[in-house]
Amino acid sequence: MPHVVTQSCCSDASCVYACPVNCIHPTPDEPGFATAEMLYVDPATCVDCGACITACPVGAIVPHARLRPDQQNYLELNADFYASGAGPGPSERPLLAPMITSTAAVRPDLGPLRVAVVGSGPAGMYAADEVLRQTGAQVDVFDRLPMPYGLVRSGVAPDHPQTKQVTDLFELIAREPGFEFFLNVEVGRDLDHAELLPHYHAVVYAVGAAADRRLDVPGADLPGVGSATEFVGWYNGHPDHQHHRFDLSGNRAVIVGNGNVALDVARILLADRDRLAGTDITRAALAALRAGTIGEVVLLGRRGPADSAFTVPELAGLIACPDFDVVVDRSGGPAPDPAAPELSFAARHKLALLAGLPDLADAVPDRKRVVLRYGRTTRAIHGPGYVDEIETEPTPGTDGRVEKIATRLLLTSIGYHGRPVPGLPFDPARGIVPNRAGRVEGTAGAYVTGWIKRGPSGFVGTNKSCAHETLQTLVADFNAGRLARPAQSAAQLSRLVAARRPDRLDSAGWARLDAAERQRGRELGCIRDKITEVDQAVQIAAAQSRKGLLGFVR
Structure with missing residues (x-):
């Protein structure tokens, strides 16, 4: 079997x-x-x-x-x-898959390896794990938010709890000897690279690619036009996106782009609200979705079906959802033959799945649906002070004519771009920190991993091999004597951070906040009830600390 x-x-x-x-x-x-x-x-x-x-x-x-x-x-x-x-x-194949081994740090004159990791998402946590493979190593993980784990917490869709289970692995890493959190501390604001480095042999930046690529067309700044990232952050409880408001009162939403994030957004917009209620979606987002009336989500792809940006598993999961239908608008012409030899394995299976979907013309009336459209380029966005339609034209090389699609909600999902990191060089064209196998040239003790290193590509676990490469480079530099022994102690760092950021959360603080979210979730009958405001998170962690101390005294 x-x-x-x-x-x-x-x-x-x-x-x-x-x-x-x-x-x-x-x-x-x-x-x-x-x-x-x-x-x-x-x-x-x-x-x-x-x-x-x-x-x-x-x-x-x-x-x-x-x-x-x-x-x-x-x-x-x-x-x-x-x-x-x-x-x-x-x-x-060999009998067993070859293990990827790590180079040992062998410079006792420099002391045990001590590294700071900036960013607590998958890239940062896998980097921390690589550091802790070294005997006696210490790693401190910094994040500007009080809640760790980055896109696993605030990017993975709430109805994908299996994917979020990778946080169990991150929790194991965070409990390893030598690990500590510095949450609610922003490197580049509360302290910079030059202030951080004297406490460590090296600093690894795992800050991701937080900027959205935006449409450059007339009307792109109209109210009602947003990004999928903003929408995902809103329903997932990211503190940066709780101020957003989305008009869900129309009957159609349009998403420009057809990657995995676009599919997630389409699914959440149409999914059964009672099923979502058991997830970690924010209660505010759930209430807004319950009050909403959207029954159709149109995904616009600029290229053809073989170039769909989504992965095969994500499309299969979308098709399997019982709450709506998935249909294809084939007005742009026929799709390539899935058996064409020049196609990749993934492209063949995408086309095979798409070929089995009904045409838009045969869609079941009054049934919620996701519509996949191809070969459409956004030309303009119109509306009298608020978006009410998107104008598209056929992408060169495809069939069709200029069309207008009515909508009150338009979200873009056309990629991500890194932001400059204070104190480090930056390549604005590629949106990354220039590096060689993770080493930032020209900046002492600085390394990168994840999207800020390679650009927005890959999946959660891709960051493991990426972090391994970076730490191999770092350890090679350590062994070669290219990294300076820390001039200041961990105690001095704690005093510096306390002076700059007295409301910092450590590992114990996050444990208290995590327990509070889970308890709130149990009371509501869901996985967890996320705390979405930074000040509230800090207050709850502090209150739980006082409560625990009083209980111990008794």
């Missing part, structure tokens, strides 16, 4: 190394690992031991006999990866 990967997994390769017969690919040493949409189990060589299930931090692997009806297509997807030649055959 073979096992099956059933979603866009975290790609951190835990299952790869747990497998005793090396039947899960691509592995981290294979060329396609960094760009793979997911991992695949070879049904011909799987021995049904279950080791991969235990190792998977997001619950993505299921025995094929236990697949739900909406997961059956993953059985064919896993098998076809090998049958099509996209994956290595048994004769091409």
Whole structure:
């Protein structure tokens, strides 16, 4: 009975190394690992031991006999990866997947390795894990918010709790000896690189790519036009986005872009509200969705179906949702043949899934639906003081005419771009800090990992291999004597931070805040009730601390 990967997994390769017969690919040493949409189990060589299930931090692997009806297509997807030649055959594989090893820090004259990591999302937490692999190492993780874990907390859709399970792994990392949080502390505002570095051998920046790419068309600044990032942050409780208001009173929303985030937004707009009530979506967003009347979400792709930006698992998950239909507007012309040899494995399966969807002309009346449209370029946005329609034209090389689509809500989801990091060089064209294998040239002790290093690409687990490369570079510099021994102590750092940011939260403070959110969630019958305001989060963590101290005294 073979096992099956059933979603866009975290790609951190835990299952790869747990497998005793090396039947899960691509592995981290294979060329396609960094760009793979997911991992695949070879049904011909799987021995049904279950080791991969235990190792998977997001619950993505299921025995094929236990697949739900909406997961059956993953059985064919896993098998076809090998049958099509996209994956290595048994004769091409070593007995076990080669382990990725870490270089040991071997400079006792410099003291135990001490590193600061700026950013507590997946890139930052995987970087911290890499540091802690060194004997006696210490790592402090800084984040400007009181709540850690970045996009796993504030970007992953609330109805994808399996993906959020990777935070269990991050919690294990945070409990390792030598780890400490400096939350609600902004590097670049409360203290800069030059002030931080004397306390460490090096500083690793894992600050992501927080800026949205914006439409450059007339009307793009009209009220009612926003970004998918703002909408996701709003319903996920990110403190930066709680002031946003979205008009959900119309019957249609339009999203420019068709990546995974666009699919998430479409699904949340149309999903059953009672089912969402059990998730960690904010109560304010849930109330707004309950009052809303949107019944159709149109996703506009600039290129053709074979170039869809979403991944196969995300489209499969959207199609499987029982709350709405997914249809394709084929007025722009026929899609390529899924069997075309020049197509990639992922493109073939995207086209095969799309080919099985009904046409917009055959959509069931009065049924909620997501409409996938291709070959459309945004030309202008119109409205008398508020958006009421988007004007599109056919992308060169596609069929069609200029069209206007009525909407009261227009969200853009066309990519991300990094922001400059104070004290570090910046490449504005690529939106990254220029680096060589993670080392920031020309800035002493500075390293980068994640999207600020490589640009907005990859998945949650891609950051693990990215962080490994950066820490390999850092340790090589440490061993070569290119990093200075910290001139100031951890105690001096704590005093500096206390003077600049007295409301900083440490690991114990986050534990209290986390417990409070979970308790509030239990009272409401959901996973957690997120605290969405920074000041409130700090106050709750402090109040819980006093409560715990009084309980101990008694």
